[in-house]
Structures are given as structure tokens and as C-alpha cells.
Amino acid sequence: MSKKYIVFSPITRLSGLLSADVVLDEGTIIEAYASSTMFRGFEYIMRNRHVTDAVYMTQRVCGICSIAHGAAASYLLDKIFENEIPDNAQYLRNIMFGSDFLQNHIRHFYLFSLPILSGCRINLLFTGRT
Amino acid sequence: MKRDQFQKLCRDTLKGNDFSFSQAVLPEVKKYLKKENKEKLPVIWLETNDSGDNNIAFMNTTYPYLDRVFEDIIDLWYSNTFMAAQGINALDILEKTAEKYAHEYTLVVEGAVPLKYNGLFNVLGYSKDYIIAAKNAVRWFGKHAKYVVAIGTCASFGGPTAARPNITGSVSVSEILDRAVINVSGCPVNPEWFVGTLAHLLMYGMPELDNLGRPALFYGFTVHRHCQRRSYFDNNNFAQEIGDSECMFSLGCSGPRTGADCPYRMWINHVSWPVKVNTPCIGCTNKDFPDGSSPFFTPLPKKSGSKKEDSGKEQDS
Numbered sequence: 001m002s003k004k005y006i007v008f009s010p011i012t013r014l015s016g017l018l019s020a021d022v023v024l025d026e027g028t029i030i031e032a033y034a035s036s037t038m039f040r041g042f043e044y045i046m047r048n049r050h051v052t053d054a055v056y057m058t059q060r061v062c063g064i065c066s067i068a069h070g071a072a073a074s075y076l077l078d079k080i081f082e083n084e085i086p087d088n089a090q091y092l093r094n095i096m097f098g099s100d101f102l103q104n105h106i107r108h109f110y111l112f113s114l115p116i117l118s119g120c121r122i123n124l125l126f127t128g129r130t
Numbered sequence: 131m132k133r134d135q136f137q138k139l140c141r142d143t144l145k146g147n148d149f150s151f152s153q154a155v156l157p158e159v160k161k162y163l164k165k166e167n168k169e170k171l172p173v174i175w176l177e178t179n180d181s182g183d184n185n186i187a188f189m190n191t192t193y194p195y196l197d198r199v200f201e202d203i204i205d206l207w208y209s210n211t212f213m214a215a216q217g218i219n220a221l222d223i224l225e226k227t228a229e230k231y232a233h234e235y236t237l238v239v240e241g242a243v244p245l246k247y248n249g250l251f252n253v254l255g256y257s258k259d260y261i262i263a264a265k266n267a268v269r270w271f272g273k274h275a276k277y278v279v280a281i282g283t284c285a286s287f288g289g290p291t292a293a294r295p296n297i298t299g300s301v302s303v304s305e306i307l308d309r310a311v312i313n314v315s316g317c318p319v320n321p322e323w324f325v326g327t328l329a330h331l332l333m334y335g336m337p338e339l340d341n342l343g344r345p346a347l348f349y350g351f352t353v354h355r356h357c358q359r360r361s362y363f364d365n366n367n368f369a370q371e372i373g374d375s376e377c378m379f380s381l382g383c384s385g386p387r388t389g390a391d392c393p394y395r396m397w398i399n400h401v402s403w404p405v406k407v408n409t410p411c412i413g414c415t416n417k418d419f420p421d422g423s424s425p426f427f428t429p430l431p432k433k434s435g436s437k438k439e440d441s442g443k444e445q446d447s
Binding site: 050 | 177178179180181182183184185186187189209210211212213214215216217220221244251252253254255256257258290291293294295296297298300317318412420424425426427428
């Protein structure tokens with residue numbers, strides 16, 4: 001009946017920093033904590049800025065999904081200024097957003113997931129080279 | 131290839147439709163590695179307070195593509211984004227790399243470094259016994275590195291992370307390191323600026339830097355100077371609203387005070403750049419970005435945070 005506390009840090013191959021703490025009780029996980037060990041305070045940075053800056057500034061929240069933030073901000077501006085946008089503009093936004101999804105999936109699968117699926121022997125990296 | 135030729139190649143890139151820059155770089159690097167029997171550039175890449183946009187932009191490199199960069203130019207030992215190892219194995223590799231390549235490795239820092247609360251706003255990794263705060267890691271690895279490259283505007287000058295009110299107390303890498311730092315700024319960085327800098331480090335050592343510590347190869351001229359809409363500016367022909375084809379100085383373009391080669395290098399495999407798609411330059415390579423460029427749609431002389439002495443570039447009208 002011994003509890004085991006495992007710290008898994010850092011978790012690599014993602015955008016940003018992440019760590020996980022897990023409590024094991026005889027091989028069963030009974031508690032788990034995920035911590036994102038990075039804080040920038042973007043909510044504070046966005047305050048007291050001109051509202052049209054939001055489209056550009058929010059894209060700096062995340063590098064891999066910047067279009068999503070930019071799109072959300074432009075929809076917000078449409079609401080505030082009561083804009084009627086033409087069909088073509090809506091198509092254009094959808095195409096941009098769609099291609100963002102595409103690049104996200106391709107990047108995630110090939111660069112972030114595949115190393116684990118291919119069974120990389122990660123801890124042997126240094127043997128033979130040192 | 132002589133250093134002068136290499137620099138000329140970087141400057142003269144993309145005349146017409148000739149995408150020869152990077153295609154010309156790789157064989158040269160390879161030849162050099164073979165001839166000099168040199169190892170690739172060992173790199174430790176620390177990610178601190180930023181959005182991760184610079185490693186995403188770095189993945190977009192074309193000619194050489196990402197795999198060729200890893201294969202032929204750099205040995206990336208530690209990177210939060212790219213490495214296969216996780217957890218304690220990753221930190222183990224970090225430690226062993228720093229030991230084995232002491233005073234040989236290149237430290238790439240992506241993101242600003244928060245100082246408040248003992249740097250706990252950014253922790254690279256931790257265990258029950260220790261916490262590796264970005265502040266301490268950058269200081270320690272920076273001390274034993276051969277070159278330090280700050281990639282992105284956050285790492286170079288603080289950027290959006292250090293924008294007001296800056297509650298995390300973030301500062302640039304050069305502010306906490308007592309040594310020369312190569313600032314490859316941009317939000318995000320253009321992959322060619324970064325890969326070009328790495329290739330220069332490998333083959334010729336330290337590149338020529340401008341007064342803000344940026345490689346003069348890429349940041350030597352203002353965006354305004356080579357802008358396709360420059361003739362509109364010279365003829366006082368300004369856009370009334372977004373979407374007009376005239377000069378966007380009236381809509382808050384920061385081109386005249388931003389040093390970068392966007393107009394002719396362009397982005398995403400040399401396809402386009404902001405002004406070409408009807409949005410003004412927001413001056414992302416500047417020292418005072420984003421506060422100095424905001425509000426982004428207010429003309430340059432009326433911008434609230436604009437400080438000319440901080441821009442690093444003379445206004446060339």
C-alpha cells in the first residue's frame with residue numbers, strides 16, 4: 001500500500017511548456033496534476049489598447065494557432081462596429097482558418113506525435129557519441 | 131565561397147524569380163563541412179516566455195527544408211519542441227550536452243526571460259528537489275556557450291511578452307547576459323533570417339551586427355526603402371482605407387522605421403508579405419514592438435508609444 005509520487009517534467013514536443021505530476025497507488029493513478037509552467041499575463045497586456053489592435057495582438061498568444069485568435073478578434077470587431085461583411089470576405093476567412101487547421105494537424109502528427117509512435121530509443125542518444 | 135560572396139548572396143537574393151539563395155547555401159555548407167572536416171553546429175534551444183511562434187516559423191523554412199537543416203547544418207541537442215526525449219531524459223541530455231560541448235555549443239533562446247518572483251513565471255522543468263527557472267538556465271547556459279542567438283522579438287528586445295504593463299517583469303536575453311548576443315528579431319522570425327544566421331555562424335563565425343545587435347545582412351535596410359508601394363509615398367498618394375492600393379503610411383504603416391528585408395525576401399516560401407496583402411507593417415522587428423507601434427492603425431507621427439530614439443533605424447523618407 002505504498003503511494004508513489006512521479007514528476008514528469010518537461011513534457012516535450014508541444015508549443016509551450018508543460019509538466020505533469022502523478023500519484024500512483026499500487027499501479028493505479030489516483031491523482032494527476034498538469035501544470036503549464038509559463039505565464040505571460042496576456043489578459044493584462046491586452047488591456048488599455050486600441051480595440052483594432054486586438055486582431056494583431058491576440059495572434060501573439062500562440063504560435064501554432066495564431067489564425068484562430070486573429071479570427072476571433074476580427075469577429076469581435078465585426079460585432080462592435082456592426083459590420084456586414086461580404087460573402088467573399090467570409091469565404092476568405094474560412095479558407096485561412098481551414099488552412100490553419102490543416103497545417104496544425106500535419107505539424108502535430110509528423111513532428112510531435114510520430115517520434116513516440118516510431119519507438120525512438122531516446123535514452124540511447126548519447127551512447128557511441130561521447 | 132568567401133565570406134564576402136556569402137554576404138552578397140544573402141543580400142542579392144530573389145532577383146526576379148530566382149529562388150537561388152538557400153539552394154546555393156546548402157551545397158556550400160556541405161562542401162565546407164567536408165573540406166574542413168568540421169562538425170555540425172551543436173545547438174541548445176531553450177524556450178522561455180513566448181508563444182512558440184518562432185519554432186513554428188522555423189519549421190516553415192524552405193530550401194533548405196527543416197530536415198536538411200537538422201541533417202546538414204545543426205545538431206539540435208535540446209529543444210522543448212523538437213526533441214524525442216521527455217521528462218528526466220530530456221534534462222539529462224541537456225546536462226550532458228552542456229558538459230560535452232562546453233564553450234562550443236550555440237545557445238538559442240526563444241522568448242523573453244521573466245525576472246519577477248525569482249523567475250518562477252517560467253520554469254523549464256522541475257523535480258521534487260529542484261526547479262529550473264528560465265532566468266537561471268539562460269544565465270548558466272549563456273555563460274558556457276560559444277554563441278548566444280536570441281530568436282524572435284521577445285528574446286531580442288522583450289517584445290509582446292514585455293509589453294506594458296509587463297507584470298511578469300520580462301526582459302530580453304541581452305539584458306541578463308553579460309556578453310554579445312545575436313538578436314534575430316521578428317514576430318515571428320522569418321526562417322531565412324534564422325537559418326542564414328546559423329549558417330553564417332557555422333561557416334564564418336560572428337556575423338556583422340547592426341546597432342541593435344541584429345545581423346546587418348537581413349536587417350540593414352528599412353522595409354520602407356524597398357517597399358513596392360514606395361512610389362505612392364514619394365508622390366504623396368496615400369490609402370484612405372484598408373484595401374486601397376496606395377501607400378499605407380496613412381493607415382499606420384511602421385515601414386519607415388522598421389529594419390527588415392520583407393519586401394523582397396517575403397514570407398512562406400517567398401510568396402507574400404503584409405503590404406502585399408493590404409495590411410500595414412506593424413514593425414515587429416523593432417526594439418519597442420509592440421508598444422512603439424501601437425495603435426497599429428494610427429499614422430506613425432501620432433502613435434502613442436512611438437519613441438524615435440528606440441527604433442534603432444533612422445527615418446529615411
